[in-house]
Amino acid sequence: MNQNEKWTKKTIALVGNPNVGKSTLFNSLTGLHQHTGNWPGKTVELARGTVRHKGVLYQITDLPGCYSLSSCSQEEEIARDFLLTQPPDLVIAVCDACCLERGLLLVLQLMALSDHVILCVNLMDEAEKRGIHIRTDILTSLLGIPVAACSARNRGGTAPLLIALEKAAKSADTKITLPEPGNGLVSSADLVRLSEEICSQAVDFDNAAYDRKDRKLDALFTGRLTGFPILFLLLLFLFWITVSGASLPSALLSDCLSSLEGRLLGAAQNLGLPAALYEPVICGVYRISSWVVSVMLPPMAIFFPLFTLLEDSGYLPRIAFNLDRCFQKCCTCGKQALTMCMSLGCSAVGVTGCRIIDSPREKLIAVLTSCLIPCNGKFPAFLTLITLFAAGGRRGPAASLLTAFCLAGTLLFCTGTALFASFLLSRTLLRGMPSSFTLELPPYRRPKIGQVILRSMLDRTLFVLGRALTIAAPAGLLIWALANVRTGDVSLLARLVALLDPLARIFGLDGTILTAFILSLPANEILIPLMLMIYMGNSSLLDIADPQIIFYVFAENGWTWQTALCTALFLLMHWPCAATCLTIHKETGSLKWTLAAVLLPTGMGLLACLLCRLLFDCLPYPI
Numbered sequence: 001m002n003q004n005e006k007w008t009k010k011t012i013a014l015v016g017n018p019n020v021g022k023s024t025l026f027n028s029l030t031g032l033h034q035h036t037g038n039w040p041g042k043t044v045e046l047a048r049g050t051v052r053h054k055g056v057l058y059q060i061t062d063l064p065g066c067y068s069l070s071s072c073s074q075e076e077e078i079a080r081d082f083l084l085t086q087p088p089d090l091v092i093a094v095c096d097a098c099c100l101e102r103g104l105l106l107v108l109q110l111m112a113l114s115d116h117v118i119l120c121v122n123l124m125d126e127a128e129k130r131g132i133h134i135r136t137d138i139l140t141s142l143l144g145i146p147v148a149a150c151s152a153r154n155r156g157g158t159a160p161l162l163i164a165l166e167k168a169a170k171s172a173d174t175k176i177t178l179p180e181p182g183n184g185l186v187s188s189a190d191l192v193r194l195s196e197e198i199c200s201q202a203v204d205f206d207n208a209a210y211d212r213k214d215r216k217l218d219a220l221f222t223g224r225l226t227g228f229p230i231l232f233l234l235l236l237f238l239f240w241i242t243v244s245g246a247s248l249p250s251a252l253l254s255d256c257l258s259s260l261e262g263r264l265l266g267a268a269q270n271l272g273l274p275a276a277l278y279e280p281v282i283c284g285v286y287r288i289s290s291w292v293v294s295v296m297l298p299p300m301a302i303f304f305p306l307f308t309l310l311e312d313s314g315y316l317p318r319i320a321f322n323l324d325r326c327f328q329k330c331c332t333c334g335k336q337a338l339t340m341c342m343s344l345g346c347s348a349v350g351v352t353g354c355r356i357i358d359s360p361r362e363k364l365i366a367v368l369t370s371c372l373i374p375c376n377g378k379f380p381a382f383l384t385l386i387t388l389f390a391a392g393g394r395r396g397p398a399a400s401l402l403t404a405f406c407l408a409g410t411l412l413f414c415t416g417t418a419l420f421a422s423f424l425l426s427r428t429l430l431r432g433m434p435s436s437f438t439l440e441l442p443p444y445r446r447p448k449i450g451q452v453i454l455r456s457m458l459d460r461t462l463f464v465l466g467r468a469l470t471i472a473a474p475a476g477l478l479i480w481a482l483a484n485v486r487t488g489d490v491s492l493l494a495r496l497v498a499l500l501d502p503l504a505r506i507f508g509l510d511g512t513i514l515t516a517f518i519l520s521l522p523a524n525e526i527l528i529p530l531m532l533m534i535y536m537g538n539s540s541l542l543d544i545a546d547p548q549i550i551f552y553v554f555a556e557n558g559w560t561w562q563t564a565l566c567t568a569l570f571l572l573m574h575w576p577c578a579a580t581c582l583t584i585h586k587e588t589g590s591l592k593w594t595l596a597a598v599l600l601p602t603g604m605g606l607l608a609c610l611l612c613r614l615l616f617d618c619l620p621y622p623i
């Protein structure tokens with residue numbers, strides 16, 4: 001007999017307005033790691049988990065946030081369809097204690113739909129801080145349903161909900177009736193009036209102007225004169241900390257992993273294993289994996305927590321608000337700024353995030369332009385190019401600041417190219433008017449630093465690293481094979497380089513660079529080691545940490561400022577990595593649009609490289 005069959009089973013749906021803490025509640029109950037953050041619309045599809053409590057196995061579904069059940073948006077449609085087609089045993093209606101009145105509208109709609117609703121008033125800690133007091137006893141008597149006051153983010157903050165669940169689970173049919181005038185309420189005007197009435201009795205405010213501090217911060221972060229400079233300074237700070245903090249751990253990690261490689265090789269030789277057996281594994285799979293770990297792990301372990309702090313504080317929707325005017329001019333949606341922020345971590349995540357955009361046309365534009373925002377995988381190669389050519393191979397605080405400045409500038413440039421591409425698409429293939437943009441600006445929240453570090457390490461850093469590794473490891477094997485399988489006296493890799501060289505030179509690159517770009521389709525992180533390997537005629541990837549040596553190798557192979565600039569441009573604008581292509585295909589369900597997502601950035605990149613080359617050709621002397 002299945003273990004679970006001993007338990008009474010109950011299905012539960014978590015429903016509520018966006019950004020009220022449904023996923024935080026879900027994570028706290030189930031121990032899973034759904035994406036949470038301080039902006040509305042993060043959860044875009046159903047997430048399921050279980051919790052066992054006092055003899056009952058609860059199967060919980062976290063639904064996307066919705067304001068009503070009238071299915072205006074895709075998320076509302078998903079939530080409503082789920083409730084209608086798979087009615088759960090219990091519905092937990094989650095409300096934000098700081099704006100209960102709005103949440104109650106949905107609660108009343110849910111009560112009309114289901115007899116088994118529990119009200120969970122979440123964010124009680126925040127409400128207390130703002131001087132908002134919720135009288136749960138009055139809510140219980142007025143609504144006639146169990147009410148639990150929770151602080152899902154805090155330890156033990158979901159205990160009242162478990163008690164409410166326990167009560168509801170014991171009574172097989174919790175009969176819930178709407179208060180008078182109640183049953184059969186359909187008019188939204190009636191619902192609004194009713195929730196106003198309930199709140200006037202159940203909510204006390206110490207200070208009616210409780211959100212004055214938020215408004216002051218908004219004037220600063222979204223002001224016409226201050227919004228963009230603050231955004232740039234924040235980006236600069238983020239990159240500076242990442243760059244200056246990551247270089248030492250990266251070098252240490254690289255030393256450790258390469259010394260381990262030496263030992264592994266030694267051990268394999270001592271055991272008398274044939275070279276054909278251990279070389280592909282150690283010099284192919286292990287070497288590429290250790291490169292990916294040492295190059296990616298330290299910057300990500302710094303960047304993601306900092307980014308999550310920004311996300312949890314509520315700053316991301318303000319970026320979307322600031323950029324909305326630019327997006328409107330390009331006939332697209334301001335929410336695209338949020339999906340671009342997601343793409344910074346990983347383009348595939350950004351593509352999935354495009355579901356928060358309601359209009360199919362604008363969603364497609366966001367998907368097609370998502371890889372124009374450089375993801376974490378592109379940063380190692382870009383950092384190397386900046387360190388070599390802009391910072392002249394120097395290290396130290398000043399060089400870190402210059403590098404951070406270049407990175408922040410690059411990000412603005414990339415935002416510009418994404419806007420330009422969106423504009424082109426909205427004037428050609430995807431014509432149409434911009435839809436109205438309703439994104440709620442959430443209150444500023446003080447993030448929990450410890451939780452942020454832990455969550456961003458587990459949910460983001462290790463997830464992205466794990467995915468890069470699963471793709472890079474087999475790629476290491478393939479690259480090793482290409483470099484070692486020979487026809488005549490020449491390896492397959494050398495033949496490919498020679499074949500591509502004439503074409504690459506038209507665009508200011510060379511055969512090696514273009515080959516490295518093609519072979520790093522699985523993961524952009526391996527671009528620079530691949531180039532070094534091909535230039536040095538090596539049969540396996542090279543992990544050279546010293547910028548002076550890399551500079552020397554590049555210079556020996558004819559690199560100039562023009563080559564560096566063209567490589568950087570093509571790095572920023574070329575086909576999405578394999579994982580992103582697959583995600584685009586999954587999201588659009590169309591080979592045509594997946595191909596368009598490949599061709600658009602590649603076309604833009606080649607054009608930019610060509611222009612750059614022609615510009616350099618016009619110079620009176622080569623640099």
Ligand SMILES: Nc1nc2c(ncn2[C@@H]2O[C@H](COP(=O)(O)OP(=O)(O)OP(=O)(O)O)[C@@H](O)[C@H]2O)c(=O)[nH]1
Nearest residue numbers: 018019020021022023024036041042043065151152
């Ligand atoms: N202070 C405080 N913050 C909370 C609490 N519960 C959630 N949060 C924060 O509120 C924000 C939103 O939480 P989520 O769980 O992502 O909200 P959601 O309802 O799932 O949001 P959508 O999926 O976008 O609809 C996050 O920054 C959480 O850390 C709480 O009880 N107290």
Ligand SMILES: [Mg+2]
Nearest residue numbers: 022023042043
């Ligand atoms: Mg959620």
